Amino acid sequence: MADPISEIDVDLGVQEILLAASQHDISKLRRLLRSNDALGNPANVKDPETGYSPLHAAIAACEPDEDGVVQNGEPNGVQANGEQQHTSEQESTVQSAVQTVKFLLQEGAIWNDLDLNDETPGCLAKRLGLTDIYETMVDAGVRAELLLNRLDGYEPLSDEDMEDDEEQEQNAAVGADATGAEPTAEEEPAPQLVDTVGTTTGATEEANPNVTSSRYLSSDLTFQQDRLLDQDQNGVMMAWESDIMAKSAKQLLPIPGLRVLNVGHGMGILDGFLQEQSPSSHHIIEAHPDIIAEMKRKGWHxxxxxxxxxxxxxxxxxxxxxxxxxxxxxxxxxxAESYADFREFFTEQVIGLLEQEGKWSFFNGMGADRQISYDVYQKVVEIDIFEAGFDVEWEEITVPRLEGEWNGVRRPYWRIDKYRLPLCKYMD
Known part of the structure; x- marks a missing residue:
């Protein structure tokens, strides 16, 4: 039987932390986080009524009072009449919040934790027009995702390897002038944002365990006029992507007579537009037997x-x-491929296939279920593409309203207003 006194103590501890975060009292927060071991990771406690974490609480405290809300779109509660006192107070509050947010992130606060309104702290900052805080949250997401992606590249050591490493460490420690301190991460890695390049999960939403490459390739597909679905009703490709594909084809093949490779045929939308650009050769890689059969039925061969x-x-x-x-x-x-698969594609394969003056692109759907996730993964991709030896340019394309497009689809994979079309080429 649970101890009611202990439960009361825990609840009070949670509320104290959330209150200190909302007051941007870093010294008090530091003391509370150090002294509340019973809460597990106290930087990620939750308010039971709102689902607010300390990050949410620190950001929500910047929301202006109703009488300070403006009608002209000014951010951060700046009044339409430009009242300087109110502006100064608001700016001071925001700057205090920025410092509190940075402190909480250093203490292991999860950057993409969801409240009961399905908002991450960054989503909340975006809605309130808090640009500085939003950018801080984006940067935190980039650091966490880069760390997580890098850790995915390491193979776990075998028992024999670990014993060898321990012996080497012991030998190196004899007579060595070293502290022996373990390196610490700045923040706790957050869950990955994407299952595939074109299909996303929520920021902390658990990925559908069925959305895997092996399950997809053995799945019976449904071809409809405006969509391609797998047997779990996941959208593999949909007709609303047509404008994006048309512009991608023209960017890649600006003149006739070029050689093009497309990895993933799907509904054939992009390949149709590529054909309109009159390539001299057009290679298509497709792994799903149902799509290959449909390609043969339509005479692509x-x-x-x-x-x-x-x-x-x-x-x-x-x-x-x-x-x-x-x-x-x-x-x-x-x-149904991971970001690691995509990174392997452009770091290991493209360089052996692309002409020096050539261009490459991809369907940029990573993190597209919420704006902050999309912004985070744009930066992550930019960094990885740069390290692979490529430059990337982005063209923003307004996406039409898609409310009716998701009828009969298991989950929407696009919920933001603008698509960023990437165009990559070798660095000069």
Missing amino acids: EKPGVHIHEGKWQDILPNLVTEGEMFDAIYYDTF
């Missing part, structure tokens, strides 16, 4: 210059490199 490669790109691209195939343009749009 008989189109001049079209070469269909049946299978996964991981198996096919190395063979194309060995055969000396080169392309002026490459596009990537797969389903």
Whole structure:
């Protein structure tokens, strides 16, 4: 039986932390976080009524009173008449909140934790027009995701390896002038944002365990006029993407006679637009047997210059490199693959297939279920693309309202207003 006195103590501890966060009292917060071990990670406690974490509380405290809300779109509660006293007070509050948010992140606060209104702290800052705080949260998300992605690249050590490492550490420690301190991460890694390049999960929403490459490739697909669904009613591709695909094709193939490779056929929307640009050769990689059968039914194998490669790109691209195939343009749009797969694609494969003056692109749907996730992954991708030796330019495209598009689809994979079309090329 739970001890009611202990429960009261825990509740009071939670409320004390949330109150100190809302008051931007960093010294008190530091003391409370250090002295509340019973709460697990006290930087991530939750208010039971709102779901607010300390990050939420610190940001929500910047919301202006109703009489300070303006009608002209000014952020941070600046009044329409430009009253200086009110502006100064608001700016002071915001700057205090920025410092509190940074402190909480250093203490392990989760950057993309959700409240009961399904908002992350960054979503709350965005809604309140708190640009400085929003950018702080985006940067925190970038650091967390980069750390998590890097850790995914390390293989766990075997028992034998660990014993060897321990022996080496002990030998190195003899007579060494070292502190032996363990490095610490600035913040706790947050859950990954994406299952695939084109399909996202919520910021802390658990990924659908069925959305995996192996399950998708063995799934029976449903072809409809405006969508392609897997057997779990996940949207593999949808017709609303057509404007994006049309502009992508024109960016990649600005003149006729170029050689293009598309990884992932889907509904064939992009490949149709690529054909309109009159390429000299058009290679398509597709792994799903149902889509391959549909491609044959529509006569794609008989189109001049079209070469269909049946299978996964991981198996096919190395063979194309060995055969000396080169392309002026490459596009990537797969389903149910991880960001690690995508990163492997452009860091390991593109360089062996793309001409020096060539361009490559991808369907940029990472984190597109909420704005902050999309902004975080744009920066993550920019960093990884830069490290791989490429520059990237972005073109913003307004996405039409999609409320009716998701009828019959298990979950929406796009919920933001603007698509950022990437165009990548080798650095000068």
